[in-house]
Amino acid sequence: MKNAVILVTAMAALSATSAMAADMAVKALPPAAPASPWDLAFGAAIMNDYIFRGITQSDHKPSVAEYQELRYNFNPNLQAYLGLSGESIDFPNHAAAEVDFYGGIRPTVGPVALDLGVWYYYYPGGQCFNTNDPACLPSLPNGNVIKSDLSFWEYYGKATWSVNDSLAIGVNEFYDPSWLNSGAWGDYFSGTVKYTLPSTVHLPFGAGAYISGEFGHYWFGTPDAFYAVPVIFPAGTAYPDYNTWNVGVGFTYKVFTLDLRYYDTDLSKVNCNILTSDQTSNGLESSWCGSSFVAKFSFDLTLGSLK
Numbered sequence: 001m002k003n004a005v006i007l008v009t010a011m012a013a014l015s016a017t018s019a020m021a022a023d024m025a026v027k028a029l030p031p032a033a034p035a036s037p038w039d040l041a042f043g044a045a046i047m048n049d050y051i052f053r054g055i056t057q058s059d060h061k062p063s064v065a066e067y068q069e070l071r072y073n074f075n076p077n078l079q080a081y082l083g084l085s086g087e088s089i090d091f092p093n094h095a096a097a098e099v100d101f102y103g104g105i106r107p108t109v110g111p112v113a114l115d116l117g118v119w120y121y122y123y124p125g126g127q128c129f130n131t132n133d134p135a136c137l138p139s140l141p142n143g144n145v146i147k148s149d150l151s152f153w154e155y156y157g158k159a160t161w162s163v164n165d166s167l168a169i170g171v172n173e174f175y176d177p178s179w180l181n182s183g184a185w186g187d188y189f190s191g192t193v194k195y196t197l198p199s200t201v202h203l204p205f206g207a208g209a210y211i212s213g214e215f216g217h218y219w220f221g222t223p224d225a226f227y228a229v230p231v232i233f234p235a236g237t238a239y240p241d242y243n244t245w246n247v248g249v250g251f252t253y254k255v256f257t258l259d260l261r262y263y264d265t266d267l268s269k270v271n272c273n274i275l276t277s278d279q280t281s282n283g284l285e286s287s288w289c290g291s292s293f294v295a296k297f298s299f300d301l302t303l304g305s306l307k
Contacts, residue, residue: 035304041069043255045298050087053188053218054244054265055272056288057098059090059280067100071302079106081117089123092146092279096125104156115158123150142283144273147226150180160192168194172216183224184239190216205253213247240271242289255301264291 043066049056050063057063067085074080082103089098104117128136128148139145153176160170170192179186194212203209220239229237248261267275269285278286 037073039071039073039302039304041067041071041300041302043067043298043300045296047294047296049292049294050089051246051263051292051294053216054242054246054263054267054289055276056292057087057089057091059288060292061090063088065298077108080104081106091123091126091150092140092144092277093123093126093128093148093150095123095150098123111162113160113162115156115160117156119154119156121150121152121154126150140277140279142279142281144277144279144281144283145227146277146279147181152176152178152181166196166198168192168196170194179220179239182227182239183222185221186239187219188216190214203251208252210250210252211248212250213245215243215245217241217243239275240267242267242271242275248294255299255305257296257298257300259294259296259298261294261296262291263294265289 045065046062047065048062049060050058050065065085065087067083069081069083071079071081080103083100085100085102087098087100089095099122100119101122102117102119104115107114107116126146126148129140129144129146136148154174156172156174158170158172160168162168172188172190172192174186174188176186176188178184192212192214194210196210197203197208199208201209219241222238242265244263244265246261246263248259250257250259265272267289269287269290272278272289273281273284273286276286276288278288281287
């Protein structure tokens with residue numbers, strides 16, 4: 001009789017355990033939905049000067065910038081993207097701003113990340129200044145001339161080799177069929193290097209840091225008749241090529257970055273005036289291409305990182 005009681009008790013316990021297991025199986029959470037291939041990156045920045053390939057775009061004045069970039073990840077090694085960005089500028093033709101439309105793909109092959117795409121620089125609200133063109137306003141007070149429409153297309157390819165977790169080396173090629181709508185082609189090639197301090201280096205507040213630099217060369221063709229100089233260069237002459245470089249250090253904290261950078265070129269003040277049509281120059285020499293120090297504070301994040 002005692003054995004029978006023990007047997008019944010054991011069977012009841014087993015039955016209850018089975019019921020609990022079944023109940024837990026019924027109440028188990030469903031498998032997590034697969035991550036969406038879509039993402040949106042966005043950010044903004046403020047800086048004391050907007051330098052683009054060694055030349056100020058803001059007359060050495062503060063500038064603000066922002067961007068949004070829609071991304072689609074086909075797989076971990078291939079991403080497509082479409083972007084829109086804007087920067088405040090101070091151009092000779094009084095364009096309201098720089099508005100950029102861009103898109104491309106980013107394949108990754110082992111330690112090498114590629115970026116292939118097209119960029120459109122749009123400068124709305126410009127005025128033209130040229131006494132030789134009746135459709136334009138009188139020339140700038142200093143005698144320089146500029147078109148009302150400076151918008152242009154650019155095609156680019158970039159490759160970045162991650163040597164290890166800290167060191168990255170890159171090469172970049174940018175081709176402009178008509179740089180600043182001048183009629184002159186432009187070809188910019190540069191090399192970059194970036195060293196990110198490893199996580200074993202502990203900075204205050206858990207911040208990160210990096211050191212980076214770039215050296216580039218810009219080649220140009222001959223602009224159209226708008227920029228021809230009567231008597232001296234009636235058919236126009238090629239724009240001056242130049243070298244440019246920058247080096248700086250950056251500090252990162254969560255989504256924020258403070259970048260401190262030195263920029264310079266080998267352009268003479270005369271050639272700088274030829275390239276820029278600087279409205280603040282004396283008509284012969286411009287300081288827009290000289291050495292500059294830029295402090296830039298920015299934030300960057302993605303919707304995916306907020307989930």
